[in-house]
Amino acid sequence: GQNIDQPTEMTATEGAIVQINCTYQTSGFNGLFWYQQHAGEAPTFLSYNVLDGLEEKGRFSSFLSRSKGYSYLLLKELQMKDSASYLCAVNRYGGATNKLIFGTGTLLAVQP
Amino acid sequence: DAEITQSPRHKITETGRQVTLACHQTWNHNNMFWYRQDLGHGLRLIHYSYGVQDTNKGEVSDGYSVSRSNTEDLPLTLESAASSQTSVYFCASSESTLTLEQYFGPGTRLTVT
Numbered sequence: 001g002q003n004i005d006q007p008t009e010m011t012a013t014e015g016a017i018v019q020i021n022c023t024y025q026t027s028g029f030n031g032l033f034w035y036q037q038h039a040g041e042a043p044t045f046l047s048y049n050v051l052d053g054l055e056e057k058g059r060f061s062s063f064l065s066r067s068k069g070y071s072y073l074l075l076k077e078l079q080m081k082d083s084a085s086y087l088c089a090v091n092r093y094g095g096a097t098n099k100l101i102f103g104t105g106t107l108l109a110v111q112p
Numbered sequence: 113d114a115e116i117t118q119s120p121r122h123k124i125t126e127t128g129r130q131v132t133l134a135c136h137q138t139w140n141h142n143n144m145f146w147y148r149q150d151l152g153h154g155l156r157l158i159h160y161s162y163g164v165q166d167t168n169k170g171e172v173s174d175g176y177s178v179s180r181s182n183t184e185d186l187p188l189t190l191e192s193a194a195s196s197q198t199s200v201y202f203c204a205s206s207e208s209t210l211t212l213e214q215y216f217g218p219g220t221r222l223t224v225t
Contacts, residue, residue, distance in 0.1 A: 033213070041218070041219075042202060042216035042217060042218050042219055043155070043202070043216050044216070045213055045214070045215070048213060087154065087155065089155075099157060099160070099170070100145075100155075100157070100214065101157075102147075102154045102155040102156070103154055104152060104153060104154040105154055
């Protein structure tokens with residue numbers, strides 16, 4: 001089967017650093033995505049990891065360990081506009097097709 | 113600019129009616145997807161298409177159908193709407209089948225009464 005786990009909610013302070021974890025169990029793993037979704041809006045792409053290690057993109061970084069089935073999204077210098085849901089999604093290869101399997105999302109609240 | 117649009121943005125319908133949600137993208141992407149998003153479930157795949165005349169069932173396809181007659185459009189039809197289909201529906205498209213970075217439309221909020 002397949003399972004993706006991430007915390008339901010997190011709270012952090014403006015200017016701080018927060019790490020959002022995602023663990024997964026799936027066959028046919030072919031990479032992991034992080035998406036950001038503000039309330040009432042569409043998800044938008046943040047990062048994609050297919051190899052182990054850390055990918056840095058400005059204030060956001062994403063890490064992947066394939067052997068541990070683990071990823072995290074690191075947000076630095078938090079801003080109020082970072083309050084949103086963060087979705088972890090596994091790219092799963094099955095037969096001739098690839099599909100994204102989404103976790104339920106982590107709702108991050110950034111407080112002043 | 114290329115984009116992906118959905119219509120209507122909001123829809124209220126009655127149980128048993130047929131409803132079609134439109135999705136249109138101008139990126140010329142071959143791959144298109146329909147998801148529903150519900151509290152506690154995240155995004156769940158309904159149907160997807162990897163090209164014209166190609167359609168495939170996702171994990172929650174019962175009660176839904178799609179057709180792909182051109183590259184730009186993938187309409188989603190609820191054959192006989194049920195209250196359990198009240199949800200927010202997102203359409204997405206991607207250029208690459210391998211990496212599957214998907215671009216999402218703005219969503220349609222559907223209420224079935």
